[in-house]
Structure formats: C-alpha cells, structure tokens
Amino acid sequence: MSQVDNAAVSAHLSHVRIVMVNTTLPANIGSALRAMKTMGLSQLTLVAPKTYPHPDIDALAAGATDLIENIQIVETLEAAIKDCHLVFGTSARSRTIPWPLLDVRPAAVKALDAVVNHQQEIAIVFGREDRGLTNEELALANYHLTIPVNDLYGVLNVAQAIQVICYELRMSAIDIIGKETDSNANMHVTETEDMQWDEPLVTHEQMEQFYPHIEKMLAEIEFLDPRNPRLLPLRLRRLFGRIQLDRMEYHLLRGIFSRVQALNNGTWKKTEKIGQEKDHQ
C-alpha cells in the first residue's frame, strides 16, 4: 500500500464542493460532513435546508468542526454553483431528456482531472431525500452522475450516495497524485498486490537456494525419492513460488529444514531432561 500524501489529497479535494438541495433531515447533513471529512473533502454548500442548524448535525459530525464552520448556506442552486466550472447532478436515472450520464467512477476521474489539470471548481449536487433533484435543477448540470446499484431494489439514500461519491473522489485524487509523483520521479515502482512488509521479499536468486534445501531435507527423511521424485519438486515450487516469502519467513523455513536435517543425522538431539520436565509441568 503506497503512502498517501493527505495534505495533497485534501488540497485537490478542496476544489470539489458537495451541494445538498432542500435537505430535510439534519442527520443526513451530519453524515455527509462525516463522510466528507473522512475522505478529505471540506466544502459543503446547503441550498435552503429545511432545518439548520440542528444538534444532530453536530453530533454526527463530531470532530468535523472545521467543516461545520465552513458550511455555505444559499437560497438557490444557481447561487451554490455560480463560480463552478463543472457541475454534476446526481440522479437515480436519466429523466425527461437524455443528458450526458456518467457512473460515479469516471465522473470522479473527470472531476479530479478538471481540478488538477485545468484549475477548475467542481460541484456535485444532491437532491431532496424524497424526490431528488427537479428536472430544472438537473438541467443546470454539465453531467448527470449515477451510482450503479441493483435496480430491482432501488436507490441509495443521500448519506450513502455522498459516502460512495466522496470515496471515489478520494480514490481519484490519490490516483492522480500517484501519477504525478511517478512522472516527477521518473522511475517506476511496482507494488505487488499492495502489500506492506516489515521485511523485504526474497529474490528469485535466494529462492533458487531454497528449493534444493527443502528437496535435500525431504530426501534425507525419505519423503522424497531422488531417483523418482515424481511431481513433488514441481508442487513445492508451485506452492512456495506463489507465496512470495519475505526475508524473515525465508530464514524461518530454512531454519526448520536445517533442524529436521540435524535431527535426522543425529547432530541435534532433543534436550531430554528439559523435555521431561516440560511434560510433567
């Protein structure tokens, strides 16, 4: 897992505002703030909220005081988006007239590209809990944005939708920063499966000492017949080949092989007395 530059992510995401239109439940505003803060967004605009302020907002957004203080309250959607370059209207499906429609993932990519490469301000607009955005409001958007869900069941509520969209915006911001860093450093770091290890993984060269060792040990304890090994060496290679041992694990396993060899050829003996004591403890 790559190290994320939180400050850089938040700086990019400060150009993406969440706009909630005519929200009824304060809890949804609180949940939105929490989702935003967790993902690094900071700009919330409320268009004519039904109830504001309200203790539920502060309770659900505990720890996001800076975002609460930063909330913009306006009377119309036009006022909320007037200084924006790119506006996405969220919609369960395309309405009266067909509109450029993007799933949340490509929409998030487009939004971050607009911020980073074109210094634009972005708005993502969410409608009322019960009936979303009106056709007039949707017509103010450049794109309609939809989250692919199970149509047979129905739509996400506004808090869930904001959660998913903020997550995708963060992923896009991380992605675009990663690409910038890669091209700046002009070197390619491959990260296999995003694993984080305390120990470096062993090289192919080291594994080429590992396989002869395990085979020799198995031959010595007559588990493997060197004259007729069948598929056993291949199976061991397939097994340990896909594991990608780290250095600690590598030495651990080779230590076990050596112990078994020493046990087998008599150069290591069980500490009988201590063993006995143990048994009786």
Add this chain to the structure above:
Amino acid sequence: MSQVDNAAVSAHLSHVRIVMVNTTLPANIGSALRAMKTMGLSQLTLVAPKTYPHPDIDALAAGATDLIENIQIVETLEAAIKDCHLVFGTSARSRTIPWPLLDVRPAAVKALDAVVNHQQEIAIVFGREDRGLTNEELALANYHLTIPVNDLYGVLNVAQAIQVICYELRMSAIDIIGKETDSNANMHVTETEDMQWDEPLVTHEQMEQFYPHIEKMLAEIEFLDPRNPRLLPLRLRRLFGRIQLDRMEYHLLRGIFSRVQALNNGTWKKTEKIGQEKDHQ
C-alpha cells in the same frame, strides 16, 4: 454507461458474505442490510450480536426482507467462516505484525476473481463499533482490508465501511462480467496470473487443523517453545494464510509434518541399508 446484468452480478455476490462481529447497534445491522441489498449482496452473518432482533433493523432494512430472513447467527467467528476459502478482516491499520494488506479496491478484485474463476466462498469480516476486530480475530484472515481515508480524521464507522466495500464488490462483479462477455464474444480466454488448479482449495476449517499440527511438530523438535512462542505462530498463519493451499498441497505438507514427528519420537526410522546402498551407488 453499460447495461448491467443484475441477476449475474447478484449470483456472483451471493458467494461473498458480510460478517459482523459483536455488533452493538441494531441500526448498523439495518444499514448494512440496506447497503448490501442496494449493491446486490445477500449473505449476512452475525457473530454474537449484542441486540437481535430489533425493530431498528427492520426499519432501516425496509424492502430487504429476504436478506433479513437469510441472516445467519453464530456464536464464534470461526463458525462464521469455516466453509470460506478466502477471508478478509477489515482493519483501520495493521496491528502487531504486518499482515498482507489490501486496499478495498484490489481486495474486491481479488474476491470476485476467487468467486468467478475458482468457485470460492469469501468472507469480509467487520469488527465491533468501538474497537474493531481483536488481533486474534484478525489472525484468522488471509488478508487485512483497509479503506484509504484521511488519517488525520480517523476511520469510517462500520455502516459506512460496509457501504464502501459493498460498492467496490459490486463494481468488481460488474467489471468481471463485462470481461467475461467480452472474452466469450472474442473466443479469447485470458488468465491473468491465475493458475488453473487441478485440486480444490482447502477451507478455513481445514486450515484450523493445519496450524495446530505444524505448531505441535515444531514444539516437538523444539523449534517452537510453547511457553514462549513469540511471534512464530502468527508468522506461520500469515505465511500459509496467504498461500491458499490446495488439497494436494495440504496433505503433502501435513504428511511432511507427520514424518518429522515420527522421526523425532522414534516411530519411524531411516531405512539404513537402503540408505547405505544409495550412498554407494
């Protein structure tokens, strides 16, 4: 936006179960069901929930009656995952020792690949509201799964985390179905880094016999001190947990352990004569 085959998506996602451990708030169970249903998941297992049933669950999961009826209640995490092949434990960050750690997106890709290409059962395990999963519970997982969030603020609550993960699982299912359709159309089957197994992979339940066996063997040859095992058992779990043994490999390794035990306690002796003959050949 491509047309999505909801039935196919849901069929794949029926092999991915959400497991919630010791959940306190019924509202979180209701929100989880709603998030699951919206994204096409259907299998929820509750490990010793604090309060169940409860009207909040039904209220928040309105319309997801089929999922409510389908809930499995068990007493332990082991019981919840015993027939699973691949277990992800959600974690804000890696704990005592680093574990194979995947961000939610690559984890979702891996999960759906395992379902579709290897007929596996998957579990995604979520911990308590206040303190997540214990280190012991996390050690039962093949991978730890994390959602990249703004570290400066903190973590998602369990309902939000389930929302994001169910969304990513759905996106991966849609993606993999898209690829299947493409490749069928072109008669082109690509297998990226995946092996075709001749043998089925072992379940979590079988692995729970594997670890005690290797530990007992290592204790017998005094490689592991049962009174002070240090990190060795955990390292072995981490190592073999990410390997996903197939049945043949499983029996192969357990056969080796048994041979070492027999060698150590004298019930198996090297065939001296044949050994001598070998040496002189």
